[in-house]
Amino acid sequence: MxxxxxxxxxxxxxxxxxxxxxxTDAKAPLSAYAILDGxxxxxxxxxxQVYRALDKLLELGLVHRLESLNSxxxxxxxxxxxRETMVFAICVKCNKVxxxxxxxxEAHLGxxxxxxxxxxxxxxxxxxxxxxxxxSDA
Amino acid sequence: MxxxxxxxxxxxxxxxxxxxxxxTDAKAPLSAYAILDGxxxxxxxxxxQVYRALDKLLELGLVHRLESLNSxxxxxxxxxxxRETMVFAICVKCNKVxxxxxxxxEAHLGxxxxxxxxxxxxxxxxxxxxxxxxxSDA
DNA sequence: ATTGCATATGTTATGGTGTTACACAATAAA
DNA sequence: TTTATTGTGTAACACCATAACATATGCAAT
Numbered sequence: 001m002x003x004x005x006x007x008x009x010x011x012x013x014x015x016x017x018x019x020x021x022x023x024t025d026a027k028a029p030l031s032a033y034a035i036l037d038g039x040x041x042x043x044x045x046x047x048x049q050v051y052r053a054l055d056k057l058l059e060l061g062l063v064h065r066l067e068s069l070n071s072x073x074x075x076x077x078x079x080x081x082x083r084e085t086m087v088f089a090i091c092v093k094c095n096k097v098x099x100x101x102x103x104x105x106e107a108h109l110g111x112x113x114x115x116x117x118x119x120x121x122x123x124x125x126x127x128x129x130x131x132x133x134x135x136s137d138a
Numbered sequence: 139m140x141x142x143x144x145x146x147x148x149x150x151x152x153x154x155x156x157x158x159x160x161x162t163d164a165k166a167p168l169s170a171y172a173i174l175d176g177x178x179x180x181x182x183x184x185x186x187q188v189y190r191a192l193d194k195l196l197e198l199g200l201v202h203r204l205e206s207l208n209s210x211x212x213x214x215x216x217x218x219x220x221r222e223t224m225v226f227a228i229c230v231k232c233n234k235v236x237x238x239x240x241x242x243x244e245a246h247l248g249x250x251x252x253x254x255x256x257x258x259x260x261x262x263x264x265x266x267x268x269x270x271x272x273x274s275d276a
Numbered sequence: 277a278t279t280g281c282a283t284a285t286g287t288t289a290t291g292g293t294g295t296t297a298c299a300c301a302a303t304a305a306a
Numbered sequence: 307t308t309t310a311t312t313g314t315g316t317a318a319c320a321c322c323a324t325a326a327c328a329t330a331t332g333c334a335a336t
Contacts, residue, residue, distance in 0.1 A: 098254050118268070126261070127260070130259070
């Protein structure tokens with residue numbers, strides 16, 4: 001496993017910037033097609049333009065994919081670059097996502113897997129529940 | 139959160155049994171459409187027949203969905219019914235999946251979320267890596 | 277400057293995943 | 307036996323993602 005870092009980024013291309021800005025402006029995860037719809041007036045016309053930009057942004061660690069939603073979020077945790085495994089807490093009420101870091105979780109998962117003779121390369125950890133704000137409102 | 143139990147099951151209907159048997163016979167996760175293709179000669183003709191059976195089997199806890207693969211597996215861990223959070227270790231080489239249980243993981247994730255004032259209802263934990271058998275073979 | 281290469285872009289078409297809407301059948305309960 | 311619930315069948319559709327091919331752009335190394 002190799003921790004990436006998104007310090008010292010290469011400049012983003014036009015399409016990459018459009019997609020990245022769409023995600024950073026959004027208050028919740030966006031699907032590729034939602035991004036597409038939001039960028040039509042900026043000249044983005046086809047899914048592939050979005051998916052290619054997303055591929056690059058994922059590779060740079062600027063964006064994460066939420067498997068359980070088939071959607072994408074801009075990275076919001078400065079510690080992300082230093083860790084392998086991030087946890088995404090997805091509020092089922094307001095759809096906001098918190099990106100949580102924990103030093104021990106990766107070790108915990110690694111040990112659990114090792115007991116089954118399994119070597120972990122990557123982990124997907126997505127929590128569904130209620131965020132603090134929505135709990136207060138209720 | 140409510141732990142389910144799949145002891146004392148209601149009898150499965152024909153379509154539910156067909157889908158469940160397809161998954162228990164498979165050595166790796168199957169997509170809904172792969173199940174569909176495998177059951178055409180048994181009279182299953184449309185995606186919805188598969189998805190409806192899967193919905194019921196998921197509700198009964200007999201089957202799990204792997205979000206990162208858009209696929210489904212038969213439950214293979216007897217402790218599953220007693221726990222909220224299972225871990226799926228997916229071998230990228232042979233595609234086999236181990237379903238792992240760990241008492242402390244749920245608490246660990248709950249505490250991590252609670253520090254962010256988030257209340258967990260459900261968790262998706264999927265590991266990608268190499269299983270013991272494939273590691274030995276290499 | 278020109279060649280060569282890697283990367284990014286644009287477009288069309290296609291394939292994989294999942295649901296909506298509607299009609300009908302089987303089962304179980306009152 | 308009426309009613310309610312659950313399961314089934316079919317068609318059409320919507321959403322997610324990639325393949326194939328052509329073109330363009332940036333950046334070396336000569």
